[in-house]
Amino acid sequence: MIYAKLNEKNYDYYKKYIRKYEKKEFFVYYEVFGQALDSELKNSKNKFFAGVGFEINNKIINIDEKDISLFELNDNVILRRIDSVKFREKNYFSKVRETLLNEMINLIDIDSREGKEKLLENFIDTKNIPNWLENQVKEFPSYRFKRLVNRKKENSKIFLNLVVGTYHPGYNKFNWIDMYYDLKRTSNIIKALLFPEYYEELQKDSKRELMSFVKFDDEIYIDSGNHRTTLSKLKGLEYIYAPMAEYMTDYSYKEYYEFLEKNNFKVNLPIEKKHNRYDYDNIEYEWEVFEVEYNGKCIILKGLNEIKNFCEKIYINKDKAIKLTLKEIIKDKINKYLKIVKI
Numbered sequence: 001m002i003y004a005k006l007n008e009k010n011y012d013y014y015k016k017y018i019r020k021y022e023k024k025e026f027f028v029y030y031e032v033f034g035q036a037l038d039s040e041l042k043n044s045k046n047k048f049f050a051g052v053g054f055e056i057n058n059k060i061i062n063i064d065e066k067d068i069s070l071f072e073l074n075d076n077v078i079l080r081r082i083d084s085v086k087f088r089e090k091n092y093f094s095k096v097r098e099t100l101l102n103e104m105i106n107l108i109d110i111d112s113r114e115g116k117e118k119l120l121e122n123f124i125d126t127k128n129i130p131n132w133l134e135n136q137v138k139e140f141p142s143y144r145f146k147r148l149v150n151r152k153k154e155n156s157k158i159f160l161n162l163v164v165g166t167y168h169p170g171y172n173k174f175n176w177i178d179m180y181y182d183l184k185r186t187s188n189i190i191k192a193l194l195f196p197e198y199y200e201e202l203q204k205d206s207k208r209e210l211m212s213f214v215k216f217d218d219e220i221y222i223d224s225g226n227h228r229t230t231l232s233k234l235k236g237l238e239y240i241y242a243p244m245a246e247y248m249t250d251y252s253y254k255e256y257y258e259f260l261e262k263n264n265f266k267v268n269l270p271i272e273k274k275h276n277r278y279d280y281d282n283i284e285y286e287w288e289v290f291e292v293e294y295n296g297k298c299i300i301l302k303g304l305n306e307i308k309n310f311c312e313k314i315y316i317n318k319d320k321a322i323k324l325t326l327k328e329i330i331k332d333k334i335n336k337y338l339k340i341v342k343i
Contacts, residue, residue: 001062001063001064001065002062002063002065002122002190002193002194003060003061003062003118003119003121003122004060004061004062004063004108004109004110004115004118004119004122004190005059005060005061005108005109005112005114005115005118005119006056006059006060006061006107006108006109007106007107007108007109007110007115008059010106010107011107014027014106014107017029019051019071019073019076019078021071021078021081022081024053024055025053025054025055025056026051026052026053026054026069026071026078027051027052027054027100027103027104027107028049028050028051028071028073028078029049029050029051029100029103029104030049030050030051030096030099030100030103031047031048031049032048032049032050032070032096033048036089036092041072041082044072046072046073046074046079047072047073047074048070048071048072048073048082049070049071049073050068050069050070050071050096050097050100051068051069051070051071051100052064052065052067052068052100052101052104053067053068053069054104054107060118061107061108063104063108063194065101065193065194068096068097068100069081069082069083070082098195101194101195102191104194105187105190105191105194108190110186110187110189110190111186113181116180116181116186116189119189119190119193120180120234122193123231123234123235123236124234129177132161132176132233133175133176133177133180134175134176134177135164135175135176136174136175137164137165137166137171137172137174137175137176137179138164138165138166138172138219138221139165139169139172140165140166140167140169140172140214140221141216141221143247144269144287145249145250145251145253145254145257145287146216146247146248146249146250147247147248147249147250147285148245148246148247149246149247149248150244150245150246151245152212152243152244152245153243153244154243155205155206155241156213156241156242156243156244157205157239157241158213158220158239158240158241158242158244159220159238159239160229160232160233160237160238160239160240161238162215162218162219162220163213163220163221163222163229163233164219164220164221165219165221165222166221166222166226166229167214167221167222167223167224168222168226170182171226176230176233179226179230180230180234183226183227183230184227185227188227188228188231189231192231192234192235196235199228199231199232199235199237199240202228202232202237202240202241202242203237203239203240203241204241205241206241210224210225210228211224211225211228211229211240211242211243212224212225212242212243212244212245213225213242213243213244213245214244214245214246214247215244215245215246215247216247216248216249217247217248217249220244223245225242250285250287252304252308253287253288253304253307256290256304256307256308256311257287257290259311260290260292260311260314263314265292265293265294265314266292266293267290267291267292268290268291268292269286269287269289269290269291270289270291270300288302288303288304289301289302289303290307292310
């Protein structure tokens with residue numbers, strides 16, 4: 001059973017499709033023509049419609065998405081409910097069910113804050129919100145000092161507790177609960193409830209489209225598929241399968257870069273190349289070349305060996321300077337002491 005806020009405006013329009021049968025209301029919408037039926041029903045002069053059961057109480061609609069039946073009608077009056085029906089075409093009932101439930105979405109308020117709040121109750125206990133929903137949606141990291149270690153795979157297992165952020169810049173100002181309320185394609189929220197089999201498919205090791213991820217060290221970020229990922233987390237799924245590229249921080253370059261900056265050297269990365277996150281065959285790491293301002297000159301350091309040698313040279317010189325300073329301090333103190341003795 002799915003609970004949602006009723007879309008009163010649309011309900012007035014769809015009233016003509018609502019029928020009562022055995023003290024229960026049904027949204028009887030989808031007509032099934034006789035030629036689709038593989039039984040004596042195909043020769044009947046009456047009409048057949050598929051319908052789904054529901055209830056409305058205090059502007060809340062409760063949809064029994066599993067209560068889908070075929071009804072025989074004459075002059076828009078239900079004659080009987082047919083519980084066992086065979087269709088000629090394989091998977092025809094699945095098509096009927098999908099069309100019927102998609103149309104029923106029009107009876108649900110999926111756009112207002114109140115409507116989304118009611119739908120959220122189908123996912124979690126809203127009086128005891130899980131801690132992860134309060135976490136900030138992290139901004140997609142820079143590719144600086146990140147080295148590709150694994151190309152996108154079609155069968156990567158994505159553990160959803162490691163998904164911490166997204167490439168979409170519009171969601172970085174939110175925590176996860178706010179991201180849910182700001183989801184643009186709101187019909188996906190109710191579809192996650194009406195069609196749970198879709199999310200069951202996400203847990204199968206098969207080819208996946210419209211979803212992809214990028215892993216930086218131990219954190220995973222959404223590359224595409226914000227709606228499906230957020231709803232998968234809300235549904236409590238442990239993991240899903242989708243393509244994922246993996247990067248690891250190259251700490252050798254990163255630490256040398258930070259060492260130079262810490263010692264007041266101005267360091268530029270002269271090769272300004274925007275990272276194409278989809279071109280895995282032609283990756284260039286612009287951070288492998290440092291441009292360092294030293295003694296009024298710009299020195300280009302290419303590769304780890306040149307950068308390492310330069311930093312070691314700086315460290316040695318700095319160490320000598322420290323020792324020299326200490327000698328001067330000691331000498332000064334000795335001189336002051338001698339003057340005091342002479343007096």
